[in-house]
Amino acid sequence: MRIERRLTTPRWLRVVVPAASLLTAFVLAGVIELVTGHDPIATTSRLIDRGFFASGALSATLVTATPLLLTGLAAAAAFRMLTWNIGAEGQLVVGAVGASGAGIFLHDQPPALIIPAMMAAGCLAGAAWGAIPGLLRAYFNTNEIITSLMLNYVAGLLISYLIFDSHSYWRDLTTFTARVFPQGKYLVPAASWPAIGAGTVVIPFGFLVGVVAAAGLFVLYRYTRFGYEVRVIGDSRAAGRYAGMRINRKIVAVMALSGALAGLGGASQIGDFRHVLDPRGLQQAGYGYAGIVVAALAQLNPFAVILVAFLLGGLTNAGYSLQGPDFPAGLVGTLQGLILFCALAGELLVRYRVRFRRLTVAPA
């Protein structure tokens, strides 16, 4: 058996391999469930039913798919240049801080002003948080994987501090109960992002924003000079340098862009769903890490990210809503990890061809 590099990749493989990866991951998860004494077929069918077919399932799935779409785009934007932004989790959190801050500040303004301001604040906060590891990578040669990841923990502690351990601008101190049981200030109704009803399905505004962002990212990376340079640097950093591209600036820009997308996800968390800065809820779901799975399975293609975010959103949402004795917590992450493993192994089939034949001529 020999493994050799493919010169051309058939188009159908790019679709079949991710689909097969997803399927294999389910089979492997089934094996884990079987070994640990759970019925894999019942679990999986309930998961799929709850994610996509039960009444109200699609609306609930879109709620989870929205942050995954934006963190998936964040990961895709960064990974294309081999800039490893693992900090979408923290960037989403500070995006939520920024957006809720803007929402509270502009409470007496019309929605047409509040909502764009929240988006902008979320993007800016996420971009700033993402630019930190970018700057450290560009100008101090510091490993961005670790710094961006460390900032996730710092961001988590930051919102805990804002709500639980300080009298910050975000914390509700108006009533006695709120002073004893700390919680954030709720935003005015005008700051709620509009949801779009399509038949029985409710589409969150943030999801549409994410679709627009995906299209924007596609155009940016495919048709602009910036995108061209990002792709060249991603394929060969040396080639980029010899061509005179300013790699350091690109690193900062890409990290900030990636952070802005994740921050937009945080803004949507506030505007679409939570309407309050909620430290526990924002961190429990692990949207930032799941975004990496989304981007990898979508092979960093922004349009594929939309589809994959929807699929994984369904599974994640169903996983959390089914959580209980029959469906222990932890299965969602296990499944996400398996999907990523299978997608990686599938990459091998896309890039290489496996031949089952003996070499007749020794290579010169």
Add this chain to the structure above:
Amino acid sequence: MNLNNTLLVVIAASAIFYGTPLLFASVGELLAERSGVLNLGVEGMMLVGAVSAFWTVQHLHGPDWVVLSAAVLVAALAATATSLIHAVLAVSLRANQIVSGLALTIFAGAAGLSSYLGNIGHLGGHPALHEFKAVDVFGLGQTPILGPLVFHQNALVYASWVLVPLAMVYLYRTRPGLHVRAVGESPETADAMGVNVAAYRYVHTLIGGALAGVGGAYFSLAITPNWVDGMTSGAGWIAIALVIFAFWRPELALVGAYLFGAFSSLAFTLQTRQVHLPPEVFNSLPYLMTILVLVFVSTGWAKRRLGAPASLGVPYVREER
């Protein structure tokens, strides 16, 4: 005045106590990276180690030392099995090691397999039935200064003091150690010398897994003897940062681990001394210091590229030379 209660001695003693899991994990990661395999799955492997060690002490009956040794062994084996996934993907399938390691952490981490196992085993909410306690060696535990530092630690701390010189001798003074370094620096050369590159990479990735598992067991059996999802809270990532800090040398990993042990313990130590600051300030210290220290070591010495194995993270394919 009792010297052993002075702030400095307390901080130094707890630096060793809290630094030990980091030391195990970072020596393991260091060996894997020396062979050229970057494994970002340390956090996940540690959590698998932590949960399986905890499961063992809750279910096995017998004298403390038997149960605890078994638990550490189970933790090491479980984490080794977890690291095997990364070894297959990174070495045999030539996958991107960064993504594969991340996948390992997502798969096994705080919201993944370790949490699943903890849930189906009903491990949460119960204290450990056996735990690693400090042993008073030769009855010298009360000796001024040296007592709490050297003679009053738990068995895993002493094990780590054996591990570091062993790793040093192995890397710098033995033939297999030379081969590991060769495989990490220039697999082509090693291959031409007749060294089995894939075998070396597999073995050291698995050793890295085993040591991460022991580090995880330290969390659930020594630091906080119970099971909580994600209880290592980023220690695996700090261990990876420590490898860079240590320039891929076991002896410096020891220094780094204790430095970060001190940062991790500062919150508890200072709070008991009536220093009042928001807990988030103390708790973010290990993460912020990791960033700061990384910036410091990457700028000053990076130009000389001390330590980093030349083919770290690069799959080796014989035909594609």
